[in-house]
Amino acid sequence: MRRMFRWLDERVDLAGVRRVLLDRKMPGGLTWWHTFGSATLAVFAVQVTTGVVLAMYYSPSPDHAYDSVRYLGHSVMSGAMLRGLHHWGASAMVVLVLAHMIRVFSMGAYKYPREVNWLLGVGLFFVVMGFGFTGYLLPWDQKAYWATQVGTNIAGTTPIIGATLVKLLRGGTQLGAATLARFYALHVLVLPLSLGLIVMVHLALVVRQGIAPRAATLEKDAPPRTTDAAYPEYYHDRYEKSKGAGVRFWPDIIAKDLVVAAGVILVLVLLAHFAGAGLEAPADPTDTAYVPRPEWYFLPFYQLLKLVPGSLEAAVAAGLPAVLVLVLLMLPFFDRRSMRSLAHRPIARLSLFGVLGASAFLIGASVRDEPPAVPPEVGRPLTSVERAGRALFKAQQCGSCHAVAGVSSPERNADVPDAPDLTTIGLIHSASWMHSFMEEPTRFHADSKMPSFGPPTLTHEEIEEISQYLASLRGPNGDTKQPQFVDTFPEPKKPQEKP
Amino acid sequence: MPEHQKHSTTEKSGSDSSLGRRAFLRRVSAAGAAISAVMVGVPVLRAFVSPALQRPKPDVWIKVADDIALLDVGTPVRVTFVQTVQDAWLESRALNGVWLFTEDGEKFKAYNGHCTHLGCSYIYDKVRQGFFCPCHHGQFDVKTGAVLAGPPPRPLDELPVEVRDSAVYVQYRDYRLGIPDKIEA
Numbered sequence: 001m002r003r004m005f006r007w008l009d010e011r012v013d014l015a016g017v018r019r020v021l022l023d024r025k026m027p028g029g030l031t032w033w034h035t036f037g038s039a040t041l042a043v044f045a046v047q048v049t050t051g052v053v054l055a056m057y058y059s060p061s062p063d064h065a066y067d068s069v070r071y072l073g074h075s076v077m078s079g080a081m082l083r084g085l086h087h088w089g090a091s092a093m094v095v096l097v098l099a100h101m102i103r104v105f106s107m108g109a110y111k112y113p114r115e116v117n118w119l120l121g122v123g124l125f126f127v128v129m130g131f132g133f134t135g136y137l138l139p140w141d142q143k144a145y146w147a148t149q150v151g152t153n154i155a156g157t158t159p160i161i162g163a164t165l166v167k168l169l170r171g172g173t174q175l176g177a178a179t180l181a182r183f184y185a186l187h188v189l190v191l192p193l194s195l196g197l198i199v200m201v202h203l204a205l206v207v208r209q210g211i212a213p214r215a216a217t218l219e220k221d222a223p224p225r226t227t228d229a230a231y232p233e234y235y236h237d238r239y240e241k242s243k244g245a246g247v248r249f250w251p252d253i254i255a256k257d258l259v260v261a262a263g264v265i266l267v268l269v270l271l272a273h274f275a276g277a278g279l280e281a282p283a284d285p286t287d288t289a290y291v292p293r294p295e296w297y298f299l300p301f302y303q304l305l306k307l308v309p310g311s312l313e314a315a316v317a318a319g320l321p322a323v324l325v326l327v328l329l330m331l332p333f334f335d336r337r338s339m340r341s342l343a344h345r346p347i348a349r350l351s352l353f354g355v356l357g358a359s360a361f362l363i364g365a366s367v368r369d370e371p372p373a374v375p376p377e378v379g380r381p382l383t384s385v386e387r388a389g390r391a392l393f394k395a396q397q398c399g400s401c402h403a404v405a406g407v408s409s410p411e412r413n414a415d416v417p418d419a420p421d422l423t424t425i426g427l428i429h430s431a432s433w434m435h436s437f438m439e440e441p442t443r444f445h446a447d448s449k450m451p452s453f454g455p456p457t458l459t460h461e462e463i464e465e466i467s468q469y470l471a472s473l474r475g476p477n478g479d480t481k482q483p484q485f486v487d488t489f490p491e492p493k494k495p496q497e498k499p
Numbered sequence: 500m501p502e503h504q505k506h507s508t509t510e511k512s513g514s515d516s517s518l519g520r521r522a523f524l525r526r527v528s529a530a531g532a533a534i535s536a537v538m539v540g541v542p543v544l545r546a547f548v549s550p551a552l553q554r555p556k557p558d559v560w561i562k563v564a565d566d567i568a569l570l571d572v573g574t575p576v577r578v579t580f581v582q583t584v585q586d587a588w589l590e591s592r593a594l595n596g597v598w599l600f601t602e603d604g605e606k607f608k609a610y611n612g613h614c615t616h617l618g619c620s621y622i623y624d625k626v627r628q629g630f631f632c633p634c635h636h637g638q639f640d641v642k643t644g645a646v647l648a649g650p651p652p653r654p655l656d657e658l659p660v661e662v663r664d665s666a667v668y669v670q671y672r673d674y675r676l677g678i679p680d681k682i683e684a
Contacts, residue, residue, distance in 0.1 A: 046539050053546045057587075064588060071588035077549040078542035085542065251524035258531030265535045 020207065026253055027213035028245030033107075034211065035260040036100035041199065042261035043092045046268065047131075048192065050086040058138065060184035062177050065140035066282040073279065084272025090135060092268060093128050094297045101125060105331075105352060108340025109212035112226035112235060115332035117205045120198050122328045127195045132295055134187040137180060145283030146292030148183075149175055154305065158318035175285075213242040215340035222338040231338065286387060288394050289404075293370070300362040303369070389469025392462055396453070398422075404473060416449050424475040426483065431464075431471035433487035438463050443490050555683070558659075563597060564667040567604060575600040575623050575630070575641055577612065582671065596620065597658060597669055598630070600641055609669045610644055611656040618676045630655065652679045 008014055057072040057079065059065055072079040101121065104110055110118035137148040152175065156166035171178030218238050223230045247253065284290075294302050301320065308316045335348070342349050393399070401419035425434070437444050439454035453463060474481060563578040570576050579596040596612035610630075614621045619634035629647060630639040637649030644655030659670040673684045 042535065049539055049543050053543050056547070059588065067588040072546075075587075076546050077552070078545035079549070081542040082546045085539065251521055251528050255524040255527040255531070258528045258535070262531040262534045262538075265538050269538050 022248070022250035022254075024207070024210070024249050025243045026211060026246045026249055027217070027239065027242035028247075029214040029217075029242075030211065030246075030253065030256075032256065032260070033103045035257050036096050036103055037206075038257035039260050039264050040093060040096040040100055041203075042257075043089050043096060043264060043268070044195065044199070046085060046265060047089045047093065050082050050089065051188065051192075053082060054086055055188055058184075060138070060181050062140055062180055062283070065138065065180060066279075069139045069141075069279060073277075080276060081269075081272050083277040084275070085268055087277035088268050088271040088275070090132055091296070092264060094132060096264070097125050097128050102352065102356075104212075105348070106342040107212060107215050108218075108342075108345070110332045111335070111338070111340060112231060113209060114205075114212060117202060117209070118332050119329060120202045120205070122325075123198050124195065124202065125328075126325070127191055127198065129297070131187065131191050131195075132297060134183040134191065136295055137183045138187065139279055140180065140283050141280040142283055142287070142290050143278075143280045143292065145175065145285065146290050147294045148179070150292050150302075151294065151298075152179075154317045157314040159314055162314075162318075210239065210243075213239060215342075217242045218340055219338070219344065224338060226336050226338050228338075286391060289399070293366075296363065299366045300359040303362040303366040306369075385465050386469045386472050389465035389467070392458070392466050393469055396458070396466075398466075401450075419450070422470060422473055424473065426471045426474040427481055428484070428486055429470075430483075430485050430487055431467040433485070433489070434470050435463055435467040436489065438466065444488075558670050560661065560668040561671055562666050563609075563669050564599065567601075567607075567662060567665050567667060570599060570601065570604070570667075572601055572604045577623070578667075579612075580671075595671055597671065598623070598655075599660075599667060602642070605662070607660050607662060607667055608642075608644075609658040609660040609667075610639075611658055611671075611673065613656075613673070613676070614651060615653050615655060615674070615676060616649070616651040652677060653681060656681055 005014060054072070057068060057076055059068040069083070073083060076082075104118065104121065110121075133148075133151060137144045152166055152169045155169055156162045158165055167173060169179070169182075170176070171182040218235065221234075223234055225231070293299075304320070305313060305317060337345070339345055342352070401416045402422045404422050429437075438450075438452075438458075440452050441448040441450040442452070451457075458466075474483070561580055561582060563580050564570055564576075575598045577596055577598050579594055582593050582595055584591050584593045598610045598612060600608045600610070612620055614632040614634065614637055616632065616635055616637050619632050621630045621632035621637070621639070623629075623641075624631040624638075627638070629641055630644075632638070632649065632651070635650050637651040638647040639645065639651070639655050640647055644657055646654055656672075656674045658672060661668045675682045675684045
């Protein structure tokens with residue numbers, strides 16, 4: 001071992017590498033807040049290792065994506081744990097990247113001489129968001145499909161280039177096979193390579209420039225602006241002094257980083273084990289009742305779009321991300337005052353808390369707005385007739401009076417609060433009874449407010465399709481229950497009831 | 500001035516307490532790294548090796564011939580059948596073949612249709628009255644499946660066969676190729 005080390009050392013100067021990387025002196029007063037960056041790196045490593053094996057069990061085609069994800073969960077050892085780790089790891093990446101950014105922002109660490117590293121960090125932030133957006137689609141379940149539908153549609157509202165942008169994102173006009181393949185390629189090839197490359201430069205700069213010292217050490221007697229001619233000299237002088245009280249990178253800092261990394265990974269394991277990654281019903285492009293929701297870190301943006309008036313939506317949808325990018329990129333260039341501590345930067349303090357508060361408020365509002373979870377389609381898949389019925393049910397806006405499984409149209413008609421809930425109607429009435437009822441409701445209940453849907457409004461075939469669909473509605477675990485029909489037909493009866 | 504030019508010596512000096520602290524921190528680092536690696540590595544490795552540790556599938560009898568009266572006696576017959584195979588998350592259909600051979604019309608032998616050398620489909624050579632593999636000229640005995648000539652490392656793979664209600668059933672299996680031992684693939 002020792003001989004091998006010496007042999008290599010003579011040739012590649014391992015001791016030099018050790019000096020530069022491990023023995024470098026850090027400025028004094030580094031806190032636990034300084035571990036967010038390395039924790040992000042640790043979670044990225046988790047994402048890469050779990051992602052590689054996930055890719056071995058994944059098929060990026062709409063025909064098989066969902067089945068392959070289910071196969072992983074059911075038939076592969078630790079498959080569910082693997083998905084759970086990757087799923088929660090994605091959230092952890094976003095949380096840690098944001099925490100790291102907030103740390104750097106509030107300690108003024110992006111100021112001279114670290115402007116470039118701030119820019120690289122902003123790039124990393126957007127790559128991580130890209131990971132979240134592309135990875136979300138891959139399981140090809142309802143949530144994945146509809147969230148991506150909305151996400152790409154938002155991009156489509158961009159003025160002028162919107163239509164092209166949607167086609168570019170989707171690989172066509174519609175969300176489908178080409179979209180999935182495209183997102184997969186971005187998720188496993190383009191984004192990891194970009195992230196890896198930027199991270200390498202990001203870290204190389206940290207080694208080269210050293211980590212930023214405490215804000216206070218760079219504020220006393222500082223020239224007022226970082227652009228002042230005297231500032232570089234002042235900075236380097238101060239920085240050298242700050243290292244007097246400091247420790248070495250190895251093992252002092254590394255120990256701290258690894259403790260935090262282990263803690264974060266432990267949390268991921270627990271989340272993966274107890275909460276899992278979840279998989280909804282397979283994507284169904286004909287289902288228009290599904291209320292899509294993006295992953296939590298896109299919620300502030302999602303909720304904001306609900307609040308702005310329609311005429312401004314396009315401006316906000318395209319403008320806000322653009323403004324965000326610009327502000328983050330320009331930050332080190334318009335903020336040139338040499339004050340670093342948040343305590344001495346009232347505007348920065350106000351903006352930081354403003355943005356955090358607004359985001360928290362929007363996430364909160366969005367969570368409160370959350371519609372009751374739609375139970376996944378239970379039991380057998382719908383037949384083609386029942387599917388046609390479901391489409392008609394929506395097209396005829398039956399949902400504006402009747403709720404199904406707690407879902408009704410947002411523009412629900414307030415005049416008919418007593419319209420029956422149809423969640424378990426299939427257990428109460430037979431398809432033939434419902435067929436007769438829809439044709440002429442007043443024949444059954446003289447004071448029924450339901451309009452007649454008999455011809456010419458709908459054809460007999462169409463009414464039958466709706467009836468068949470309604471008969472399939474039996475609520476959760478409906479297939480294990482025996483229907484107890486309470487069909488009563490009025491006296492002058494034309495249709496006869498089948499047993 | 501770049502970082503690495505500043506301290507060219509690796510300091511080993513320090514009081515005993517600082518050495519003890521460094522040793523402690525080294526141990527903490529090692530523990531943190533090891534715990535992290537195990538927590539992620541175990542599920543990753545388990546999922547990776549999972550296919551190698553799958554339990555064998557239960558045996559399935561496949562009907563390969565409806566009526567033994569229709570099969571030749573003394574001459575092997577190749578029968579093919581479509582098998583529904585669970586291929587990971589895909590359900591696919593595979594066309595497989597076996598050779599059936601009977602001398603008395605009652606007791607049957609069934610051979611896996613792949614040559615034991617490299618898996619080519621062998622044929623029945625009417626002139627030599629033996630199985631012949633066109634790929635590398637392996638030859639097998641029809642009655643026993645024994646190797647008569649050529650490179651095959653072991654006799655043909657005999658499969659369990661059963662006659663029920665005058666239909667022939669076979670348990671189809673594939674074995675590892677190119678080795679002297681008959682080991683299920």
